[in-house]
Amino acid sequence: MRDAFVRALMREAARDPRLTLITGDLGFGVLKPFWETYPDQFVNAGIAEQSMTGLAAGLSRTGRTVLTYSIGNFPTLRCIEQIRNDCAYHEANVKIVCVGGGLVYGSLGMSHHATEDMAILRALPGVTVFTPGDPLEVEAVVPEMLRTPGTCYLRLSRGGEPVLHDAPIENWRVPQALTLRRGADVALLSAGGILTQTMSAADMLAEKGISAEVVSFPCIKPIDAERILDLAGRFRHLVAVEEHNTVGGFGSAVAEVLAENGCGCRLHRIGMPDRYSSIVGTQQYLRGVYEMDDCAICRRTLEWLDP
Amino acid sequence: MPEESSYSYEEKTHAAFGGAPIDTGNPRVLAWLIRRHGLEMTHLSRGSHIGAIFSLAEIMATLYTGVLNVNPADPAMPERDRLILSKGHAGAAVYAALAERGFFPVEELKTHYANGSRLSGHVSHKGVPGVEFSTGSLGHGLPAAAGMALGAKKDHASWRVYCVLGDGECDEGAVWEAALQARQFALDNLIVVVDFNRMQSLDFCENTLSLEPFADKWRSFGWRAIEADGHDVDALRAAFDEAKGNLGGGQPTVVIAKTVKGKGVSFMENNILWHYRTPQGEEYEAALKELEAQRP
Numbered sequence: 001m002r003d004a005f006v007r008a009l010m011r012e013a014a015r016d017p018r019l020t021l022i023t024g025d026l027g028f029g030v031l032k033p034f035w036e037t038y039p040d041q042f043v044n045a046g047i048a049e050q051s052m053t054g055l056a057a058g059l060s061r062t063g064r065t066v067l068t069y070s071i072g073n074f075p076t077l078r079c080i081e082q083i084r085n086d087c088a089y090h091e092a093n094v095k096i097v098c099v100g101g102g103l104v105y106g107s108l109g110m111s112h113h114a115t116e117d118m119a120i121l122r123a124l125p126g127v128t129v130f131t132p133g134d135p136l137e138v139e140a141v142v143p144e145m146l147r148t149p150g151t152c153y154l155r156l157s158r159g160g161e162p163v164l165h166d167a168p169i170e171n172w173r174v175p176q177a178l179t180l181r182r183g184a185d186v187a188l189l190s191a192g193g194i195l196t197q198t199m200s201a202a203d204m205l206a207e208k209g210i211s212a213e214v215v216s217f218p219c220i221k222p223i224d225a226e227r228i229l230d231l232a233g234r235f236r237h238l239v240a241v242e243e244h245n246t247v248g249g250f251g252s253a254v255a256e257v258l259a260e261n262g263c264g265c266r267l268h269r270i271g272m273p274d275r276y277s278s279i280v281g282t283q284q285y286l287r288g289v290y291e292m293d294d295c296a297i298c299r300r301t302l303e304w305l306d307p
Numbered sequence: 308m309p310e311e312s313s314y315s316y317e318e319k320t321h322a323a324f325g326g327a328p329i330d331t332g333n334p335r336v337l338a339w340l341i342r343r344h345g346l347e348m349t350h351l352s353r354g355s356h357i358g359a360i361f362s363l364a365e366i367m368a369t370l371y372t373g374v375l376n377v378n379p380a381d382p383a384m385p386e387r388d389r390l391i392l393s394k395g396h397a398g399a400a401v402y403a404a405l406a407e408r409g410f411f412p413v414e415e416l417k418t419h420y421a422n423g424s425r426l427s428g429h430v431s432h433k434g435v436p437g438v439e440f441s442t443g444s445l446g447h448g449l450p451a452a453a454g455m456a457l458g459a460k461k462d463h464a465s466w467r468v469y470c471v472l473g474d475g476e477c478d479e480g481a482v483w484e485a486a487l488q489a490r491q492f493a494l495d496n497l498i499v500v501v502d503f504n505r506m507q508s509l510d511f512c513e514n515t516l517s518l519e520p521f522a523d524k525w526r527s528f529g530w531r532a533i534e535a536d537g538h539d540v541d542a543l544r545a546a547f548d549e550a551k552g553n554l555g556g557g558q559p560t561v562v563i564a565k566t567v568k569g570k571g572v573s574f575m576e577n578n579i580l581w582h583y584r585t586p587q588g589e590e591y592e593a594a595l596k597e598l599e600a601q602r603p
Contacts, residue, residue, distance in 0.1 A: 051449075058458070062454075062459065085444055
């Protein structure tokens, strides 16, 4: 995903010579093509995320689109007040990019688990929150994010994720949800890099004779309420999957739409069960521990369908 | 209350001039007016931070009388100098300076803190001509100022960025992050002014988190540091002229303006109470009398 991001960003940087990327001293081996090709559009702010974010807000006021880049919680929670006051309140044209959303850096420990970012960024007025699910979604989201006015947050997973869509996504617009497969028995709604697990879970469900519709939400704020209501009308059970605390994030955003519209379907949320992980393990291992890997999504969905 | 007369706010705050023309381009006159408005605005609104407003009066007055290249007729002109008041709680000093210099009507100053006003207690840029950036949480101004200065550098533009910090504000780590970045990015178009009144929210700085040796701290970060009497408009003007002469040197400049919190009213000076207290009743009258005696 991060490579797709850099590819997409480099295309945009060629088009817009005022586009500027600021890193908080991270991106070794990832951003190198960018800084070698566009040295004048690249800034290393050092290990100083608060000031990096304020700097981006100031720089954006000289007529530039400015991206801040770091990993985990560093570009977000570390500097949340700078995002709130200096970026969001000023409607600053700053795009915050996180690599490592969720449990990507599983073995590095809790400090590196980004599992509240979607909830917290979603709560900031005027901030658009992007959660692409595969490299093709990233390529579709990046140019749209750069067209979106004001402050945006782009939550990426890591490198090396498989492509899950059959073809490049054309003309994607905020906040369009994307259907990856049609189904009849249950709808699996997914936000972010956990889409690999959601798709794989749908395959497992198919083997058990359950036909699951899979819909990815590359944008959770604003959210594609129309699509959620369509799913609510067609399915008795919706399962919202995110690699994030179940409090305040994607599942909560879906719940808000359902509740406010008086929908009668059941919503089940899969994600971190409102806790921090002190267990050491890879991303996939921890997904298993916290019951959000493909096997767990399949098993829990079967339980919910047939209690 | 006898002071709430039928006079307009502007008539009342200008009354000491007895109808004579007021030269707001004179920094001594503007500094006096900033104090007069600071007193009236915190009185009417029952607001705080009069000590910080008084501390800043000569700094703001000097900046807005020939140091900053700004134009009230065209507040958004691209080549204007940018000023960020990072110690946003002293926003009344900026509002007063802007109003007196013609950016918006003086009469509007009476709406400071009021329901529906655009003049919030901490300085806000929304809908206020001449304010570049909203602050209020300390430690936010310098990073944003550095970002603007970096943009000007990248554009080879000639405008400068000024950022006014409090000394207590320099407890915030983000100030020093930005200080490192500004030197690294050779932002010699960035001029910081520290309102060095030696007091912060609960006590003197030295009893809280000691900042000394303060000028040497900035110098050790690669900055040029100029120390000046923050209530002497000639000394401040000279310091700013020296700071402006730095383009091409690659070093940002800090002007450390030695000030007195509450300057201008004897019982407010160096008294932490007046970080919070609002001037009412006899205290308001006594403060007004002292200010009137100082009118230039």
